[in-house]
Every structure is written in C-alpha cells, then in structure tokens.
Amino acid sequence: MKKKIQGLLLIAVLSALPAAAQRKNIDQKVDSVLKLMTLEEKVGQMNQYNGDWAATGPITKDGDKQNQIRQGKIGSMLNVTGVDHTRTLQEIAMQSRLKIPLLFGQDVIHGYRTIFPLPLGEAASWDIEAIERSARVAATEASAVGIHWTFAPMVDIARDPRWGRVMEGAGEDPYLGSLIATARVKGFQGKGLGNVDAVMACGKHFAAYGAAVAGRDYNSVDMSLRQLHEVYLPPFKAAAEAGAATFMNSFNDLNGIPATGNKYLQRDLLKGQWKFNGFVVSDWGSVGEMINHGYSKDNYEAAMQASNAGSDMDMESRSYIQHLVKLVKEGKVKMAVIDDAVRRILKKKFEMGLFDDPFRYCNEQREKAQWNNEANLQASYDMAKKSIVLLKNDPVNNLGFRALPLKENPAMWMQGNTSTKIALIGPLVKSVKDHLGFWSYDWKDDTARIKTLWDAVKLKAEPGAELLYAKGSGIMDTSRAGFAEAVNVASQSNFVIMYVGEERVFTGEAKSKSNIHLPGVQEELIKAVMATGKPVIVIIGAGRPLIFNWTAEHVPAILYTWWLGTRGADAIADVLFGDYNPSGKLPISFPRAEGQIPIYYNHYNTGRPAANDSDMNYVSAYIDLRNSPQYAFGHGLSYTKFAYSDITLNKKTIRPGDKLEAKMTVTNAGKYDGEEVVQLYIRDRVGSVVRPVKELKGFQKVWLKKGERKVITFTLTVEDLRFYNEQLQYVYEPGEFNLYIGGSSADVKEVSFQIVK
Numbered sequence: 001m002k003k004k005i006q007g008l009l010l011i012a013v014l015s016a017l018p019a020a021a022q023r024k025n026i027d028q029k030v031d032s033v034l035k036l037m038t039l040e041e042k043v044g045q046m047n048q049y050n051g052d053w054a055a056t057g058p059i060t061k062d063g064d065k066q067n068q069i070r071q072g073k074i075g076s077m078l079n080v081t082g083v084d085h086t087r088t089l090q091e092i093a094m095q096s097r098l099k100i101p102l103l104f105g106q107d108v109i110h111g112y113r114t115i116f117p118l119p120l121g122e123a124a125s126w127d128i129e130a131i132e133r134s135a136r137v138a139a140t141e142a143s144a145v146g147i148h149w150t151f152a153p154m155v156d157i158a159r160d161p162r163w164g165r166v167m168e169g170a171g172e173d174p175y176l177g178s179l180i181a182t183a184r185v186k187g188f189q190g191k192g193l194g195n196v197d198a199v200m201a202c203g204k205h206f207a208a209y210g211a212a213v214a215g216r217d218y219n220s221v222d223m224s225l226r227q228l229h230e231v232y233l234p235p236f237k238a239a240a241e242a243g244a245a246t247f248m249n250s251f252n253d254l255n256g257i258p259a260t261g262n263k264y265l266q267r268d269l270l271k272g273q274w275k276f277n278g279f280v281v282s283d284w285g286s287v288g289e290m291i292n293h294g295y296s297k298d299n300y301e302a303a304m305q306a307s308n309a310g311s312d313m314d315m316e317s318r319s320y321i322q323h324l325v326k327l328v329k330e331g332k333v334k335m336a337v338i339d340d341a342v343r344r345i346l347k348k349k350f351e352m353g354l355f356d357d358p359f360r361y362c363n364e365q366r367e368k369a370q371w372n373n374e375a376n377l378q379a380s381y382d383m384a385k386k387s388i389v390l391l392k393n394d395p396v397n398n399l400g401f402r403a404l405p406l407k408e409n410p411a412m413w414m415q416g417n418t419s420t421k422i423a424l425i426g427p428l429v430k431s432v433k434d435h436l437g438f439w440s441y442d443w444k445d446d447t448a449r450i451k452t453l454w455d456a457v458k459l460k461a462e463p464g465a466e467l468l469y470a471k472g473s474g475i476m477d478t479s480r481a482g483f484a485e486a487v488n489v490a491s492q493s494n495f496v497i498m499y500v501g502e503e504r505v506f507t508g509e510a511k512s513k514s515n516i517h518l519p520g521v522q523e524e525l526i527k528a529v530m531a532t533g534k535p536v537i538v539i540i541g542a543g544r545p546l547i548f549n550w551t552a553e554h555v556p557a558i559l560y561t562w563w564l565g566t567r568g569a570d571a572i573a574d575v576l577f578g579d580y581n582p583s584g585k586l587p588i589s590f591p592r593a594e595g596q597i598p599i600y601y602n603h604y605n606t607g608r609p610a611a612n613d614s615d616m617n618y619v620s621a622y623i624d625l626r627n628s629p630q631y632a633f634g635h636g637l638s639y640t641k642f643a644y645s646d647i648t649l650n651k652k653t654i655r656p657g658d659k660l661e662a663k664m665t666v667t668n669a670g671k672y673d674g675e676e677v678v679q680l681y682i683r684d685r686v687g688s689v690v691r692p693v694k695e696l697k698g699f700q701k702v703w704l705k706k707g708e709r710k711v712i713t714f715t716l717t718v719e720d721l722r723f724y725n726e727q728l729q730y731v732y733e734p735g736e737f738n739l740y741i742g743g744s745s746a747d748v749k750e751v752s753f754q755i756v757k
C-alpha cells in the first residue's frame with residue numbers, strides 16, 4: 001500500500017513539472033536503472049516474445065517463458081490480452097531482480113472490441129477528425145485490458161491492390177497518408193503517454209513494405225531514393241513528427257539491404273535526421289529472416305547486423321537473446337549500441353508510468369466499462385457511414401430515375417396496399433463475421449451486436465415491404481447451380497439489392513492475390529440478375545480494390561463498402577435508404593486489369609503521353625486496354641450534385657513569403673443536403689527533375705444544405721511546392737504551375753500561376 005501511495009505521489013509530482021524538466025527527470029531515472037543492469041538484463045529488455053494465447057506469426061514453442069521473465073530475459077510480450085493474463089505476467093516480472101515492468105503490445109488495427117472500418121475504408125472518409133476518434137476509441141478499449149502498445153498505424157503507401165495489406169493503410173497518396181498517419185498516432189496516444197488510456201503507437205513498416213515487387217507480401221523492394229523520399233517516406237516522417245513512441249521495421253529488403261538490418265533507414269534517417277527518440281521493434285522474426293534474405297550467415301550475424309543498424313527490440317526471432325551478450329563480449333556490438341537501445345525502451349516504460357505502477361493498465365472495472373460501450377459503438381457506426389463510397393448512381397435502364405436512395409423514390413415502391421418486394425441476393429447478404437475484416441481478433445463472441453445486411457434492410461423496409469432471399473453462389477464457387485433461384489427471386493421483386501465481394505480473410509497479411517477480379521462466378525450472377533430487367537443495386541464488400549468491369553459498365557448503382565466493422569450492415573442500410581448521404585472518396589485507384597498495376601494518379605507524364613484514353617499511336621499506352629483506372633483516386637459520388645465554379649487566384653505569381661489564395665464556389669445543386677470533399681491538386685510544369693501530372697496538396701470536407709453554396713479558399717506558399725531535387729534536397733523551383741480543384745483527381749477545374757525569384 002505504502003509503495004502504491006509513493007507511486008501516486010511520484011505521478012502527481014511528475015505531472016506538475018514542466019515538460020523539459022519531466023524529460024530530464026525521466027532521462028535521469030533511465031540512467032539510474034541502466035547503471036544497475038547487467039549486460040544480460042539489458043539484452044533481456046531488447047527481447048520480445050509472443051504470449052501463449054494467440055499468435056500472429058510462426059510460433060516458436062517455448063514452455064519456459066514465465067521463468068525467463070523472472071530472470072529478466074524478456075522486455076516485452078505481444079498477443080497477451082485480458083487484465084488477468086497481463087496481470088499474471090506482470091506479477092512475474094515483479095519477481096525479477098530489477099522489477100522492470102513488461103510492455104504488452106498487440107495489433108490493434110481498426111478497433112479492439114468495437115470494430116471500426118478497415119483503415120483503407122476509413123481513409124475513404126477523408127475525415128481526419130473521425131479517423132483520430134476511431135484510433136482514440138481503439139486505444140481506450142485496448143488500454144483497459146492491459147495493452148500498452150499497438151502495432152499501428154501502418155503508414156505504408158500502397159499502389160498495388162494485389163498486395164494483401166493494402167487494407168491496412170491509407171491508400172496511395174503521400175499527402176493524405178501523412179495526415180492520416182498523424183491522426184492515428186494522436187488518436188492512439190491521446191493526451192500523451194502517461195495517461196492510462198494512451199497506448200503507444202508504432203509507425204510501420206519501415207520502410208517501403210507496400211512496394212513489394214508484384215504485390216507479393218514479404219517480397220523485395222527495389223526503388224529509387226527519389227521515389228522512397230517523395231512517395232513512401234512522408235507518412236513515416238509525419239508519424240515521427242506526431243510523436244509516435246515506436247516504429248517497426250519491415251520484412252522486405254530495400255535495394256538489397258533488409259530493412260531490419262538497414263542502417264541508412266534506422267540510424268541515419270529515423271534516429272538521425274528525424275531525431276526520433278522512441279525505439280524500433282523488428283517485425284515478427286525479421287532479424288532471423290535476414291538469413292533467408294542471404295544477408296546474414298546465421299542468427300549470430302543477424303543479431304549483430306540488426307542491432308548495429310538500429311533495430312532496438314527483436315520480435316520473436318530470439319537472435320538477440322541468444323547472441324547479443326556474446327557479440328558485445330567479442331567486441332562486435334558496442335556497449336553503446338546496447339545502452340542506446342535499452343535507454344530508448346526504458347524511457348517509454350517510464351513515460352507510460354509503468355515504473356510507478358506496473359499494474360496501472362490492469363483494472364477489471366475499466367475493462368468491464370469498455371466492454372459493450374455504447375459511445376464506442378456509436379463512433380464506429382459514424383465512421384462506417386463516412387467510409388462508404390458511392391461509385392455509380394445512374395438512371396435505371398434509362399427509365400429516368402436513379403435506384404438510390406431507396407427512400408423518397410416512389411418509382412421503386414408499390415403504392416397503396418400492395419407490398420413492395422425486395423430481393424436480396426448474393427453470398428454476403430447473410431454474412432456476419434465478414435463485416436469485421438482482417439485484423440479483428442478481439443471482437444470475441446460479439447455476434448449479437450453485428451447485424452447481417454438482411455437484418456439491417458429488413459428493419460428499414462418492414463412493414464410495407466417483403467424481403468426475398470437467394471444466395472446465388474458462394475464467394476469462390478465455380479458452379480452456377482444457384483443462379484436459377486436467384487433469377488426467380490429477382491423476377492418476383494420490384495428491385496434487387498446484391499451484396500457480393502470477397503471473404504474478410506482474403507485481404508490482410510500474407511493475403512496477396514494475382515487475380516483481383518470479383519471472385520468466383522459472382523459477376524456472372526450479377527449478369528443473370530441484371531437480365532431480368534429489374535433495377536439492381538450492387539454492394540461490394542472487400543478489403544482491396546477489386547476488378548468488376550462488366551458491373552461497372554452495366555449496373556446502374558454501385559456502393560463500395562470495404563469491411564465496415566461492428567455496425568457495418570446498419571451503415572450500409574442507412575446509405576441504401578437515404579438516411580445517410582454518402583460522401584466517401586477513393587483513397588486508391590481502382591484498376592481495370594491487373595496488367596495496369598501499379599496504377600496511381602500521381603504518375604509522371606512520360607515523353608510520349610497518350611492524348612486520351614483511346615490514343616495508342618506510338619504513345620505510352622496499351623494496345624489492348626485504356627490507361628485510365630476504372631475509378632480514379634478521389635472519386636466518390638453523393639445523392640446530391642455539387643457544381644464547381646471556375647477558380648480565381650489572388651495573384652498570378654508568388655515569391656517566398658507570399659500566400660497564394662485559390663478560391664472557388666461549390667454549390668449543392670441537387671435534391672439532398674450533403675457533404676463534399678473538395679480536392680486541390682498542383683502540377684509543377686517544368687522541374688530540374690520530372691514532376692507528377694497531379695499532386696494532392698489540400699482538401700476540405702464541406703457540408704452544404706440543398707441549394708446552398710460556399711466559397712472555398714485554399715492557401716498555398718512556396719513551401720507547399722517543394723520536392724526532392726537531384727541531390728535529394730527538398731526545394732521549390734521558380735516556374736509555372738497548374739492548380740486544379742475538383743471532386744476527384746479525374747474531374748477538376750484548372751488555372752495556372754508561377755513562382756518567381
């Protein structure tokens with residue numbers, strides 16, 4: 001008891017100190033602990049093991065973990081959850097000689113108990129505050145069950161939807177990706193480490209993991225330093241600047257050097273130039289995997305290379321615990337390297353308040369209060385609605401009316417006493433778990449809170465409508481046996497809602513695909529149902545952009561709904577019926593064929609650009625396919641229509657210190673209140689190195705009532721127009737620029753201006 005009071009006093013005194021004094025205070029404490037530590041204990045802090053309850057990688061059997069904790073040989077564990085488990089292990093850590101508390105880490109990626117949309121789905125909201133809130137809720141729930149540290153956000157840029165982990169990031173754009181990285185770090189860490197509801201964030205996977213050759217997970221990455229700095233690193237830099245407590249390195253090699261053993265990335269850039277003061281954890285087993293890469297002869301050499309390169313903690317490869325002591329004794333790894341790593345790790349443990357009270361995250365009451373928390377559920381519901389993208393909403397069969405929204409659409413409904421028949425068709429209509437997506441382990445036994453689309457639509461449509469159901473096919477089926485029933489059900493209905501897509505486990509870690517077409521015979525099923533002539537709405541659930549060209553061309557109404565989490569089906573039903581007007585915009589380009597990949601809006605112009613999509617005459621084009629994506633970055637419709645005026649600039653030339661103001665009026669010219677993401681792009685016409693045809697430099701999400709108009713102003717300075725020149729200096733150059741504003745990267749108004757000396 002006395003010890004606890006002392007701890008509390010210490011926290012009170014510490015929080016009363018100014019930040020600089022607190023930092024100094026913590027540094028002194030770290031040093032005083034470090035002085036007491038043996039080399040073996042130091043190496044123990046750099047060692048992380050998986051717990052015995054769940055695994056997110058190839059597990060090494062080991063019945064001796066508790067004993068090793070007692071001996072001070074483990075600094076952190078992953079996949080240990082629940083107050084009871086974390087408490088048990090922390091109690092054992094308190095039996096070790098120096099009583100250094102354990103850190104418990106876990107992949108809390110898009111919610112913990114209350115599941116939020118996939119990160120890629122959330123990115124489609126372009127709603128930075130909502131994204132921060134989502135991370136905040138996840139942290140509040142996770143911290144309540146003893147978790148100190150999440151292995152998120154994944155801030156890898158992804159231009160390749162074959163890559164399974166495309167679902168875990170913010171898409172293809174470095175500007176949007178950086179804002180989202182910042183929001184997620186802030187959300188996870190809340191008011192700062194030391195608050196009991198803060199979990200340490202982890203910027204991962206450092207670096208360029210998203211550019212795996214051919215989209216195959218864990219594959220090599222080969223890219224120019226320009227592309228690395230210009231496209232792949234900005235979200236990492238943003239995460240570091242936002243104060244991410246930790247970083248995780250990556251499985252891939254980058255230009256021949258495995259990221260885990262990469263000194264340039266970890267020491268020179270991250271800890272050097274960016275002054276990152278947290279610690280770097282390896283990815284699962286990635287220290288040992290340097291042997292497979294052909295970079296290390298054995299685990300001994302791998303431990304030497306990784307630690308010297310700045311990888312502070314070894315997740316699960318056991319190379320550090322087995323070899324670092326010997327490596328130091330043999331002079332292959334300097335004591336200063338070990339001390340630096342341990343200092344970084346201990347510092348975070350102090351900042352988290354764990355030395356004051358190792359059990360401060362273990363509180364059964366708090367755990368219970370976060371379980372089934374209504375406010376959290378509401379936040380996930382809100383995020384789910386914001387993440388939905390309306391890809392298409394054309395008039396049905398040229399009948400002159402659109403199928404969506406269903407409500408207030410008399411042409412879709414029977415009048416008088418006859419009830420409307422709605423056919424729900426497709427393999428996902430009655431699915432429960434798929435709504436959760438990949439990386440959702442701790443929703444456990446939560447089926448009561450998750451509705452199927454069938455139930456959510458029924459709630460809205462009844463009474464007055466009768467629902468009919470046919471599965472049509474399974475997700476991966478090659479058989480058309482269920483088509484007849486589907487066609488029969490569709491024929492009896494007034495309109496059809498189809499819910500097709502992937503299974504939730506088709507995108508995620510180790511889930512790369514060579515074929516990203518709508519799986520199985522689902523597109524054939526859509527064709528068969530469309531042939532009935534009924535109005536058809538297609539909803540596509542998936543973790544990645546899929547290819548569905550026939551559907552895109554022929555089906556009048558298409559919603560892309562990723563995996564939206566615990567309240568996913570309710571959110572979809574709200575959008576279908578018009579209780580929520582969709583406002584999501586794609587954070588990634590949707591290809592027409594795998595052959596176009598990598599496909600991204602901010603590409604270079606080339607020396608022979610195609611004049612348009614049908615130009616194939618000795619230009620940079622395919623002879624069998626258009627260049628453009630099926631759906632462009634930034635695309636997403638609303639039930640209302642937004643009209644953009646021309647752009648006006650306050651000046652045609654700018655110098656350093658000037659502010660360029662670009663104004664335009666957006667009018668809600670449609671029938672519904674709604675929200676629009678107004679996007680600003682630039683193009684540097686001539687540079688000392690070639691520049692992309694468009695680069696996102698700003699956006700604003702604006703809410704407009706029906707008939708309302710608003711003047712939108714963007715401000716740019718020369719600082720916003722910088723890029724990496726040939727020497728990789730971050731500079732702006734005088735010259736002409738185009739400036740574009742619009743509702744998608746492919747639909748913009750244009751003006752030009754100049755930077756002058």
Ligand code: NOJ
Pocket residue numbers: 056057078107151204283284509
């Ligand atoms: C491997 C994944 O690449 C990484 O993102 C994750 O955090 C670890 N496994 C731990 O589960």
